[in-house]
Amino acid sequence: MKSPVRVAVTGAAGQIGYALLFRIAAGDMLGKDQPVILHLLEITPALPALNGVVMELNDCAFPLLAGIVATDDPNVAFKDVDYALLVGARPRGPGMERKDLLEANGAIFAPQGKALNAHARRDVKVLVVGNPANTNALIAQQNAPDLDPRCFTAMVRLDHNRALSQLAEKTGAHVTDIRKMTIWGNHSSTQYPDIHHATVKGTAATSLVDQAWYRDSFIPTVQQRGAAIIKARGASSAASAASAAIDHMRSWALGTEPGDWVSMAIPSDGSYGIAPGVIYGYPVTCKNGKYEIVQGLEINAFSRERMDATDKELREERAGVEHLFARK
Numbered sequence: 001m002k003s004p005v006r007v008a009v010t011g012a013a014g015q016i017g018y019a020l021l022f023r024i025a026a027g028d029m030l031g032k033d034q035p036v037i038l039h040l041l042e043i044t045p046a047l048p049a050l051n052g053v054v055m056e057l058n059d060c061a062f063p064l065l066a067g068i069v070a071t072d073d074p075n076v077a078f079k080d081v082d083y084a085l086l087v088g089a090r091p092r093g094p095g096m097e098r099k100d101l102l103e104a105n106g107a108i109f110a111p112q113g114k115a116l117n118a119h120a121r122r123d124v125k126v127l128v129v130g131n132p133a134n135t136n137a138l139i140a141q142q143n144a145p146d147l148d149p150r151c152f153t154a155m156v157r158l159d160h161n162r163a164l165s166q167l168a169e170k171t172g173a174h175v176t177d178i179r180k181m182t183i184w185g186n187h188s189s190t191q192y193p194d195i196h197h198a199t200v201k202g203t204a205a206t207s208l209v210d211q212a213w214y215r216d217s218f219i220p221t222v223q224q225r226g227a228a229i230i231k232a233r234g235a236s237s238a239a240s241a242a243s244a245a246i247d248h249m250r251s252w253a254l255g256t257e258p259g260d261w262v263s264m265a266i267p268s269d270g271s272y273g274i275a276p277g278v279i280y281g282y283p284v285t286c287k288n289g290k291y292e293i294v295q296g297l298e299i300n301a302f303s304r305e306r307m308d309a310t311d312k313e314l315r316e317e318r319a320g321v322e323h324l325f326a327r328k
């Protein structure tokens with residue numbers, strides 16, 4: 001058996017936390033041979049609820065669960081962690097402007113970035129789930145000057161999985177028949193789900209569906225799926241978000257399948273003409289715990305326009321939080 005790794009989860013008493021922790025402890029994220037020590041962070045008023053979650057984790061008697069740290073102190077939560085899933089965030093309240101939302105989340109993600117900088121392992125893998133995820137990841141990254149900027153990623157995997165599911169349904173295939181789906185850009189309604197490189201059972205996806213369906217049905221359905229779930233369920237997606245977070249970390253840590261890729265929001269290096277530095281959804285392959293952007297894809301005018309629109313939104317979000325950056 002391998003020695004345990006430390007996995008921090010913030011917002012651990014929330015809905016996504018409740019759908020996430022038990023699967024991590026069961027080995028779904030890092031494999032059935034990898035023991036984990038869970039580091040659970042919550043705000044002080046949620047500690048009693050978190051204690052209930054800890055009791056349930058213990059009651060599962062998971063063979064791979066090697067310990068639990070439950071705390072309201074980020075310095076304790078991020079001590080020596082190998083993985084950090086930043087789920088807890090400030091939701092948009094009534095009458096709250098985008099600027100207020102970014103500011104409120106800055107107050108969470110700047111200190112968490114600093115605590116990661118001070119205490120996490122130098123090769124920590126950070127996934128930000130809490131919205132606005134891409135820009136929250138940027139805030140945390142920019143407050144962690146001693147960590148490699150590439151340690152910080154944000155989640156577009158739920159959008160990726162939603163896109164697989166929509167295309168599978170339309171083409172009468174199974175999600176496992178589809179390769180090379182891409183989500184470009186921001187985890188917001190400007191994201192661009194791109195099927196131009198995707199195949200279904202080896203056939204180009206664009207030859208199986210018509211352009212009108214792609215443009216007028218597929219893209220908006222994927223972009224607005226989060227809102228549709230809130231409307232149907234009366235609460236935002238939780239189990240599917242947790243599942244996507246597990247997929248994201250698993251791909252990063254254990255690698256992607258040969259002949260396929262996944263979508264991860266990562267610091268842009270300028271590839272595909274995107275502003276360097278913004279945390280942008282890209283097609284990536286992963287090997288030996290490292291991700292690489294898939295290069296050389298042909299981008300047509302339809303895609304270019306949409307990739308630039310979501311880049312523009314991310315640049316605007318960045319401009320709104322730059323005063324929170326510690327990294328020079």
Ligand code: NAI
Nearest residue numbers: 011013014015016041042043046088089129130131158241
């Ligand atoms: P929730 O409200 O059920 O849970 C959030 C938890 O975070 C609460 O228990 C709260 O006490 C905690 N929290 C707040 N501030 C914290 C801090 N500073 N440190 C530690 N914990 C803190 O919300 P839910 O449904 O679990 O969603 C969490 C976030 O994930 C939201 O921002 C949501 O918008 C986002 N989300 C992102 C998705 C994505 O695809 N990127 C998909 C679905 C949700």
